[in-house]
Amino acid sequence: MAVARLGRFTLEKVSATGRWALFCAQALLRVRSGGEFGTRLVRSVFEIGVRCVPVIAIVSAFSGLVLGLQGHYVLARFGASGMLGTLVSLSLCRELGPVLAALMIAGQAGTALASELGIQRSTEQIDAIVLMDISPEGFLAGARLLASLLVFPSLTSLFVLIGVTGGWLSGCILMPQDSNAYWSAVHVALKSRDISECLLKALVFGLLTTSLCAYQGFNAHRSGEAGARAVGVATVRAIVLSSIAILAADYLITAALL
Amino acid sequence: MNAPSPTTPPLLEVSHLRKCFGPREVLSDVSFQVPAGTILSVLGRSGTGKSVLLKCIVGLLQADSGEVSYKGESLRNASQMATLRRSASYVFQHNALFDSATVFENVLLPLQARGTGSRQEWDAQVREVLGRLELEEAAERYPSELSGGMQKRLAVARALVSKPELVFFDEPTAGLDPLRRNAVFEMISKLQRESHFTAVLVTHDVQEALVVSSRILWLDAGRVRFDGLASEFSASNDPEIRGFRDNIEALKEALRTPVSIGS
Numbered sequence: 001m002a003v004a005r006l007g008r009f010t011l012e013k014v015s016a017t018g019r020w021a022l023f024c025a026q027a028l029l030r031v032r033s034g035g036e037f038g039t040r041l042v043r044s045v046f047e048i049g050v051r052c053v054p055v056i057a058i059v060s061a062f063s064g065l066v067l068g069l070q071g072h073y074v075l076a077r078f079g080a081s082g083m084l085g086t087l088v089s090l091s092l093c094r095e096l097g098p099v100l101a102a103l104m105i106a107g108q109a110g111t112a113l114a115s116e117l118g119i120q121r122s123t124e125q126i127d128a129i130v131l132m133d134i135s136p137e138g139f140l141a142g143a144r145l146l147a148s149l150l151v152f153p154s155l156t157s158l159f160v161l162i163g164v165t166g167g168w169l170s171g172c173i174l175m176p177q178d179s180n181a182y183w184s185a186v187h188v189a190l191k192s193r194d195i196s197e198c199l200l201k202a203l204v205f206g207l208l209t210t211s212l213c214a215y216q217g218f219n220a221h222r223s224g225e226a227g228a229r230a231v232g233v234a235t236v237r238a239i240v241l242s243s244i245a246i247l248a249a250d251y252l253i254t255a256a257l258l
Numbered sequence: 259m260n261a262p263s264p265t266t267p268p269l270l271e272v273s274h275l276r277k278c279f280g281p282r283e284v285l286s287d288v289s290f291q292v293p294a295g296t297i298l299s300v301l302g303r304s305g306t307g308k309s310v311l312l313k314c315i316v317g318l319l320q321a322d323s324g325e326v327s328y329k330g331e332s333l334r335n336a337s338q339m340a341t342l343r344r345s346a347s348y349v350f351q352h353n354a355l356f357d358s359a360t361v362f363e364n365v366l367l368p369l370q371a372r373g374t375g376s377r378q379e380w381d382a383q384v385r386e387v388l389g390r391l392e393l394e395e396a397a398e399r400y401p402s403e404l405s406g407g408m409q410k411r412l413a414v415a416r417a418l419v420s421k422p423e424l425v426f427f428d429e430p431t432a433g434l435d436p437l438r439r440n441a442v443f444e445m446i447s448k449l450q451r452e453s454h455f456t457a458v459l460v461t462h463d464v465q466e467a468l469v470v471s472s473r474i475l476w477l478d479a480g481r482v483r484f485d486g487l488a489s490e491f492s493a494s495n496d497p498e499i500r501g502f503r504d505n506i507e508a509l510k511e512a513l514r515t516p517v518s519i520g521s
Contacts, residue, residue, distance in 0.1 A: 131318070
């Protein structure tokens with residue numbers, strides 16, 4: 001009995017993964033369906049990107065401030081205060097920047113996307129699109145997927161920049177660290193390989209987050225609930241799955257590139 | 259309403275359609291034809307599968323068995339279904355308007371989807387259909403800012419802007435008061451005379467349907483109980499149909515009170 005249940009569960013998850021992959025493929029292959037692709041792309045960049053700038057700025061500033069503070073105390077114990085710039089910049093660029101930025105964007109733009117598509121599903125707007133012979137995947141998710149390729153690396157870069165500045169503020173202005181030593185350590189520590197890893201992670205996280213959130217909203221009617229509750233379930237699943245996917249992908253990419 | 263000539267080939271043909279939801283059979287061996295240029299009203303009590311029938315025809319629901327043909331071509335695969343969708347429109351029971359888009363953008367989308375013509379031509383077509391349905395003043399408003407009657411007119415405008423050959427109306431008067439219901443039926447009848455589209459109309463409003471339709475299809479528990487001319491339906495002695503007609507009339511008489519309307 002338990003084996004049968006496990007088998008059904010596995011088959012269900014494999015099937016859902018296949019549907020998600022098909023959803024992504026159709027979204028990208030039929031991205032121009034419905035016309036006005038340029039307008040939709042610009043709108044998507046605004047919704048996913050520009051609207052997330054404040055939250056990215058706030059979270060990155062505090063992340064940098066905390067890193068600078070903690071780094072100062074920890075490194076001082078080992079007589080390595082001069083390494084603060086290295087610690088802050090590498091932590092933010094290789095790990096914290098891509099992961100925290102992606103989690104913040106998933107929390108703001110991802111949930112908005114899932115609930116928007118969920119409502120469009122429950123009010124038959126997606127059916128109306130289908131009956132106009134428009135690919136709903138391409139029309140509703142395609143431009144957003146492409147926008148995420150632009151937005152996630154940009155916002156991640158912004159996160160790292162503000163974070164490193166925050167680290168300097170807490171380490172060198174609020175604490176007695178030397179500014180020149182800090183920036184010099186940042187300059188020496190950051191290699192193009194670190195920046196490439198940062199941007200690669202941002203691209204992967206962007207595609208994962210946007211596609212999972214769009215897929216969950218698009219398939220809100222499959223959640224086992226109906227109406228407003230189905231939208232709620234889809235939104236919760238979108239953020240939970242996105243967060244898990246971001247952390248899992250982070251581990252896999254880090255392991256592969258180390 | 260002109261009755262179709264017996265030699266007119268059917269624009270749409272449904273053969274032996276069957277649809278179940280779990281153990282419940284909603285449609286059972288449903289077959290009928292819709293001649294070009296006619297309005298076919300699908301009548302029946304609630305829960306007899308009228309809306310399911312429409313959704314099976316346009317492919318929003320997958321029928322368990324049976325066949326739908328459009329212009330003699332079976333709609334078995336995606337490309338044939340796309341042919342139907344390119345030349346047909348659907349008015350949803352609850353309108354399914356794009357709530358984040360303005361009235362103008364709602365009506366523009368079907369033209370953008372077809373992709374033929376220039377933006378100037380599309381704008382002119384949208385303005386023309388908004389004018390016909392007295393919505394030009396509301397072009398820049400959002401659907402949520404419109405009254406129920408205006409939303410219904412917007413749904414019809416969106417369906418007609420691409421000049422479809424076939425229009426499906428799924429309970430177009432649901433939730434409207436009697437005066438607005440009459441206005442919607444008048445509008446459908448007038449637009450059909452002007453644009454000569456073929457229509458399949460699912461409704462509960464028997465009297466109004468008899469006035470605007472050339473043919474009636476009566477569904478009873480998922481089966482076709484009557485398929486014929488509107489005049490034949492009016493004269494039918496089928497106890498089920500007669501009982502339904504009498505009930506509706508009795509209810510209308512009981513509820514006949516003055517109604518005030520907004521817009």
